[in-house]
Amino acid sequence: MSGNSEPLSPRAKLAVSAGKAAAAVSRAAGRGSGSVIGGRVALKLDPDLLARLASHLDVVLVSATNGKTTTTRLIAEALRSEPDDVVSNALGANMPAGITSALAGGSRARYGVIEVDEKYLSTVARDVTPKAIALLNLSRDQLDRAAETRMLAERWREGLAGTKALIVANADDPLVVWAASSSANVVWVAAGQEWKDDAWSCPSCGGVLQRPGDEWACGECGFRRPTPSWALSGDHVLDPHGSAWPIRLQLPGRANRANATTSAAVAAAFGVPPQTALERMFAVTAVAGRYDVVSYQGREVRLLLAKNPAGWLETFSLIDPPPAPVILSVNARGADGTDTSWLWDVDYGRLAGHPICVIGDRRLDLAVRLEVAGVDFQVCQTAEEAVRRCPPGRIEAIANYTAFQDLRRAVGN
Numbered sequence: 001m002s003g004n005s006e007p008l009s010p011r012a013k014l015a016v017s018a019g020k021a022a023a024a025v026s027r028a029a030g031r032g033s034g035s036v037i038g039g040r041v042a043l044k045l046d047p048d049l050l051a052r053l054a055s056h057l058d059v060v061l062v063s064a065t066n067g068k069t070t071t072t073r074l075i076a077e078a079l080r081s082e083p084d085d086v087v088s089n090a091l092g093a094n095m096p097a098g099i100t101s102a103l104a105g106g107s108r109a110r111y112g113v114i115e116v117d118e119k120y121l122s123t124v125a126r127d128v129t130p131k132a133i134a135l136l137n138l139s140r141d142q143l144d145r146a147a148e149t150r151m152l153a154e155r156w157r158e159g160l161a162g163t164k165a166l167i168v169a170n171a172d173d174p175l176v177v178w179a180a181s182s183s184a185n186v187v188w189v190a191a192g193q194e195w196k197d198d199a200w201s202c203p204s205c206g207g208v209l210q211r212p213g214d215e216w217a218c219g220e221c222g223f224r225r226p227t228p229s230w231a232l233s234g235d236h237v238l239d240p241h242g243s244a245w246p247i248r249l250q251l252p253g254r255a256n257r258a259n260a261t262t263s264a265a266v267a268a269a270f271g272v273p274p275q276t277a278l279e280r281m282f283a284v285t286a287v288a289g290r291y292d293v294v295s296y297q298g299r300e301v302r303l304l305l306a307k308n309p310a311g312w313l314e315t316f317s318l319i320d321p322p323p324a325p326v327i328l329s330v331n332a333r334g335a336d337g338t339d340t341s342w343l344w345d346v347d348y349g350r351l352a353g354h355p356i357c358v359i360g361d362r363r364l365d366l367a368v369r370l371e372v373a374g375v376d377f378q379v380c381q382t383a384e385e386a387v388r389r390c391p392p393g394r395i396e397a398i399a400n401y402t403a404f405q406d407l408r409r410a411v412g413n
Contacts (some may be wrong), residue, residue, distance in 0.1 A: 039097030122159025
């Protein structure tokens with residue numbers, strides 16, 4: 001099916017128009033893209049608008065603590081054979097209001113590829129009736145607003161019970177496996193899980209998980225890693241037939257190869273062969289500014305986003321080796337979560353040997369953490385000062401969510 005087969009009702013059309021007008025006013029006022037306020041206005045006028053906008057689409061939902069924005073973009077590219085084929089919330093507005101704004105621009109699309117905040121997965125799935133749902137990982141994040149990981153997994157498990165959607169799930173994350181196991185239609189992907197500190201106890205019975213090699217299992221209740229049909233193997237995707245397909249991405253790191261593996265599995269469910277899907281993914285060079293290399297004050301600065309301990313761990317594996325200079329920036333605003341206790345779960349000792357400059361609203365909190373880790377650093381007031389103090393070499397700038405946006409604006413990206 002392509003295009004909206006049923007015209008929107010007058011009420012829905014009014015809601016879409018009002019939402020677009022509100023978004024335009026927000027943009028004109030310099031308050032961001034306007035997608036959230038636009039969606040809120042539209043849903044206020046028509047509470048069923050999200051379901052109406054998705055009714056003609058084959059929908060894929062993507063949810064996780066880390067990697068969902070990038071995976072959403074990779075899936076969108078894998079499915080896109082024509083420019084208007086896919087509508088997606090590419091900038092990461094992943095709650096119902098932002099998703100509604102995104103779908104409002106997709107009347108001619110065939111596919112809807114939607115990133116969904118972990119807390120809203122069940123709600124959005126109920127409204128849009130997805131054909132596929134990709135579940136990547138669950139780890140601690142924004143402790144003041146997000147539930148404990150086991151509670152999130154339980155919400156997913158309850159929400160997915162009885163769903164007709166194909167679940168494409170990471171076999172290496174016990175929390176994801178437990179959540180997805182309530183569904184009868186699951187494709188397991190061996191995507192890996194470097195961060196394991198949120199999954200040492202069995203989500204099914206509370207027993208201790210054993211982790212021999214790549215496997216994991218509970219010795220008390222028998223809950224164990226399922227056999228994957230797709231797998232990441234070095235620089236290749238292994239499909240269910242055992243064929244190996246090379247991954248050629250412009251995005252760096254093992255985590256993005258894992259995202260590409262999941263994306264290939266999702267694309268296959270829509271009839272796109274792995275080779276075609278992976279070739280299309282090569283077009284992605286950056287995702288909402290992430291991984292961009294910009295020129296600022298005569299220096300090259302690479303922009304990297306890390307929002308929680310698991311994300312910081314993956315990001316440390318991407319940066320140039322010492323003595324590459326590093327700028328770290330942490331805020332604790334509403335969108336970040338106001339609790340910065342997660343800083344103590346990050347192994348900042350991995351940055352030893354890098355010249356480090358610290359900025360952001362919570363630069364002093366971060367400075368204390370680095371001091372305890374025994375890592376040398378300088379505290380700076382602004383990005384301009386930090387870049388000026390960095391020794392020669394490409395600068396790796398790592399920031400959490402609003403700090404990343406601040407950094408992008410500061411360097412003119």
